[in-house]
Amino acid sequence: MRLKKQKRHRKIVRFYTACFGFREPFKVLCDGTFVNHLLVNRITPADTALSNxxxxxxxxxxxxxxLAELKSLGESYSESLKxxxxxxxxxxxHEKRKSAVACITEIIGAGNPEHFFVATQDADLRKKFQELPGVPxxxxxxxxxLLEPPSAFQRRFAKSTEEERSQMSELExxxxxxxxxxTLATEEAMESYVNESEGDQNLHTQTVTKTNTGRKRKEVKDKVQFKRKKAKGPNPLSCKKKKNCGHSMFGAKKESKNESETTRSMSRKRKRSRKGKKLEETNG
Structure with a gap:
């Protein structure tokens, strides 16, 4: 139950902080009935109980x-007065003393500019403040x-203010x-300036091209006109020689025959050295 109550209270506080601008530390405005209730039920210290x-x-x-109202009530409320x-x-x-209800309503006003949490045991005063926006x-x-949940009027008021914020006002x-x-005037001025600058650039480029073309024509007339070189064939040294596939075998056979004939002729013609004869004659 305690966890549920804490969650509920956090939700209510978040509503008032988001929609009505309540900020820490929170200000709590107490009347005599609430102070008396704290003392009778021994809810002390009050600041820790409210901060919880x-x-x-x-x-x-x-x-x-x-304080004046509590003093007027006599000795029975002396402790609550202290x-x-x-x-x-x-x-x-206000110059003259008023009742506690009138004084608190005057401080709260129409929209609670001081962002007070009102702590009271008066049921009529609570009903009255439920019809005002931003009064927890x-x-x-x-x-x-307990922290009382926001009334239907307060929720409606918060919704309407959010819608107003999302829409533009007349001043905006x-x-x-x-x-x-x-922005339109500046854009038009920029466009006109860009167009003028582009026109100047085009005129300058046209004059430059005319002068260049005139010069080129003069140069072409003065220069000697050479003949164009025709495309040459490939370098014969860099090309591979063609292979004779059909005659290669026959050529090889002929070469082999010639070689064999030469070897045979060389073998038949054998020269004898004369030194051998001389040696035989000396030995004989």
Whole structure:
């Protein structure tokens, strides 16, 4: 149950921070009934109990009118008066003393500009603040403190403000139109400047080409006209010789025959050396 309650409280706090701009440390404005409830049920210290609910640091406030009302109630509320005097007193700009309900409603105003969490046990005051946008309410139930969920009116108001934020206002629309006009004027000026510069460049290129062509023609007349070289055939030294496939075998046979004949003729004609004869004669 505790986890579910904490999740619910976190959701409510997130709603008020996102839609109405509440920021840490959260300011809690207490009346006399809430201070008395804390003391009777011994929910102390109050700042830790409230910070556990809201999940952030807390500053507790009260008003001079609330303190005066507690003083007027007598000795039965003396302890709650002492506890209330220790709280920070919020500034209320009215000369005469008012009731606690009137004083708190005046401080909260129409849109709660100070971003107060209102802590009260008064059911009528809670109903009254449920019809105002951006006023979160805290109340006590026995030993527990609860954060009241946002009312249907507050949810509708938050939705309508979100839709208004998404749409453009008249001032923003006028600003956008002025911006469009200025951008169009600058674009037109840039285009005209670019066109002028391109025209100047074309004229310059035309004059340059005319002068170049005139010069080329003069140069062509002065220069000697050579004949074009025709494409030559391949280098015969770099080409491979053709192979005679048909006559190769016959040529080889003829060569072999000639070689054999020469060898035979060489073998038949044998020269005898004269030195042998001389040796035989000497030996004989």
């Amino acid at each position: 609910i809201l999940g952030a640091t807390v500053k507790i406030f009260t008003t001079r009118c609330v 506890a209330a005097t220790n709280l920070i007193t919020a500034r209320c700009d 309410l805290i109340f006590g139930l026995r030993n527990a403190l 629309y006028k600003m956008l139109r002025m911006k469009k006009k200025t």
